[in-house]
Amino acid sequence: MEKHKPCPNCGNELEFSASRGELHCRHCDTGQEVLRDPDFVPSGSDYLETLARFDENSERPEQIAIDCGNCAAHIELPENVVADRCPYCDSPIIATELCTRPVRPTAVMPFAIDREEATEHYRKWLHSRWFMPNRVKREARTRQFKGIYLPHWTYDSDTTAVYTGMRGEYYWVTVNYTETVNGRSVQRSRRERRTRWYPAAGTAFNLFRDLLVPANRTLPPELVDKLTPWFLDGLEQYQSDFIRGHQEQSYDLPLAAGFGQAKEMMEPEIREEIRRDIGGDEQQILTQSVRYKNISYKLILLPVWENHFEFQHKIYTFLINARTGEVQGKRPWSAVKLTFFILSLAAVAAVFIYLIINHSG
Numbered sequence: 004m005e006k007h008k009p010c011p012n013c014g015n016e017l018e019f020s021a022s023r024g025e026l027h028c029r030h031c032d033t034g035q036e037v038l039r040d041p042d043f044v045p046s047g048s049d050y051l052e053t054l055a056r057f058d059e060n061s062e063r064p065e066q067i068a069i070d071c072g073n074c075a076a077h078i079e080l081p082e083n084v085v086a087d088r089c090p091y092c093d094s095p096i097i098a099t100e101l102c103t104r105p106v107r108p109t110a111v112m113p114f115a116i117d118r119e120e121a122t123e124h125y126r127k128w129l130h131s132r133w134f135m136p137n138r139v140k141r142e143a144r145t146r147q148f149k150g151i152y153l154p155h156w157t158y159d160s161d162t163t164a165v166y167t168g169m170r171g172e173y174y175w176v177t178v179n180y181t182e183t184v185n186g187r188s189v190q191r192s193r194r195e196r197r198t199r200w201y202p203a204a205g206t207a208f209n210l211f212r213d214l215l216v217p218a219n220r221t222l223p224p225e226l227v228d229k230l231t232p233w234f235l236d237g238l239e240q241y242q243s244d245f246i247r248g249h250q251e252q253s254y255d256l257p258l259a260a261g262f263g264q265a266k267e268m269m270e271p272e273i274r275e276e277i278r279r280d281i282g283g284d285e286q287q288i289l290t291q292s293v294r295y296k297n298i299s300y301k302l303i304l305l306p307v308w309e310n311h312f313e314f315q316h317k318i319y320t321f322l323i324n325a326r327t328g329e330v331q332g333k334r335p336w337s338a339v340k341l342t343f344f345i346l347s348l349a350a351v352a353a354v355f356i357y358l359i360i361n362h363s364g
């Protein structure tokens with residue numbers, strides 16, 4: 004990993020520009036191509052082999068300290084951050100070579116939406132929200148967005164589920180009953196559906212590919228989870244040129260814990276496959292035992308613009324998918340706007356009631 008990438012024209016640090024898709028100098032506007040491997044296909048690593056290499060310290064949180072290459076300031080990066088911008092001179096800091104994590108990302112989805120475009124997406128999102136306080140709308144213009152590469156695990160696995168259960172098959176019966184019509188008893192009949200249950204047992208097979216699990220939980224997980232879909236065919240081979248000028252987080256969710264979440268994602272599909280295997284009209288699953296085979300994983304980086312604002316002593320974070328422009332955020336409600344809305348509803352209702360009463364009178 005190259006710590007420095009000076010501009011060939013003026014010597015300032017180059018950074019990755021989302022709008023140009025290449026390295027760019029903010030001082031003299033010089034561009035420089037990022038050398039890409041056009042045949043790159045992200046490939047997984049064996050999950051169990053990797054786990055066997057770990058010791059108890061492998062996945063400890065880490066905090067990296069580094070001197071800025073531009074202004075020489077001594078910088079403590081936030082926990083589990085391996086690239087960022089210098090807080091003093093704003094130039095890119097690449098500290099990936101100091102990272103002690105046994106697993107490093109192999110693929111990255113480069114930023115495709117730049118800060119200006121992200122701001123535009125955010126502004127539209129804000130204006131489409133009802134009852135948003137005006138002060139928040141004003142503030143959105145002035146806030147600085149932070150570009151962050153979020154690590155994600157992706158898991159592949161084949162599963163074999165051995166199960167026992169019951170297969171329900173419908174059949175119809177004619178039921179006779181008596182009804183009283185005009186004081187007289189009348190014989191009637193109707194068709195009723197019943198279910199006959201048979202024991203079932205067997206094996207269901209599934210293939211899972213690219214189950215995506217966010218691997219750093221610093222940003223609100225409920226927002227990160229909703230930035231999907233990511234369209235993983237845009238992945239490029241990891242290289243620091245794509246990172247320059249953005250923050251890169253390392254993972255804080257251990258590899259095995261991530262697979263635990265992937266298992267939960269597999270569960271509904273496995274049960275669906277068992278039901279298909281049982282067949283019939285209805286199914287009950289009594290026992291199931293799942294074996295996970297050919298487990299492989301990748302660590303990849305996905306690009307997000309992050310911003311937040313404070314409103315009435317609360318922090319509101321919002322995130323933008325820097326590939327699709329999808330905005331996710333928590334939001335405050337304007338008490339004033341809500342009150343006026345409710346009052347105006349009440350006024351409209353009052354007018355209606357007045358008209359109805361007058362009309363019928």
Ligand SMILES: [Zn+2]
Pocket residue numbers: 010011012013014015028029030031032033
């Ligand atoms: Zn330059």
Ligand SMILES: [Zn+2]
Pocket residue numbers: 071072073074075076089090091092093094
């Ligand atoms: Zn600096």
